[in-house]
Amino acid sequence: MPELPEVEVTRLGLLPLLCGRRVVKISSSRKRLRSHIPRKKLQENILGDCIRTIDRRAKYLLFRMAGGAVLVIHLGMTGKLSMVPAREALAKHDHLRIRLDNGMELRLNDSRRFGIVLVWPVHEAATLEKDFAARLGVEPFSRKFTAAYLRKLAATRKLPMKNFLMDPRIVSGIGNIYANEILYAAGIHPQVPAQSVSEEQWRKVVTATRRILKKAIRSGGSTISDFLGSSGNPGYFQIHFNVYNRAGESCRQCPDQIGKVVLGGRTTFFCPCCQPRLNNG
């Protein structure tokens, strides 16, 4: 499911259920996700320890153990985490089970297997986390996410604005859905070259990004109480989109129809009238 808001809602939902709990058993499927699940490292570094807290960086969840080791989980395209009684039957595509000292179990289900599970052992955690952070772009809610930062990185880039925004090395957390919504809110055509975007437009991108992601987290937040069990994982189902998946429907601000084009292999939605192709800035 996950872009930044969904990962953040997952984190908020799991926090009260996992913090302070001890891991008493870990099992995993033998199928590989994007990389192999580090079975041995899980047993040696996570088993027996308590979960201190859960952080999020980009679309990664960082489960920080009391002893200093870190369990890293990325949900890929179809990953879902849920808490169920440990005795509950396994579902198809359950790939990781982390059993707690209260009889509950955290399960990772991922049909497409684009997810990732990593373990940073305590003595390497600082170095590994630094390397990890160095490959990622800024967080949309950090002070570094500014019009000046974006404009500088875009200065030599002719690629479509939308692909630039979705590059996780530039900004973390913006996937296909929110890239579409952000550009609509900022009134920028997804296909304009990144380097042609004006300072004023970048400012609109920054404010629209923060506003839209925050709103999505808030609306996902209403499902946190449903987090237990398989019934209600946070998702996109209750978010109201302006352009995503609305090709042919009418724009909410003008009489035009929402258009569709493929950019970088991803379906892209926009209003031809509210997001003019000619970039006059």
Next chain:
DNA sequence: CAATATACCTGGATGC
């Protein structure tokens, strides 16, 4: 260096 293509997977929707 920048842009594009491709690879990793399964499952649901669609069309014949």
Next chain:
DNA sequence: TGCATCCAGGTATATT
């Protein structure tokens, strides 16, 4: 009903 085809919320890597 069965089968083929296309599409999906992400990211790393190879190729041009």
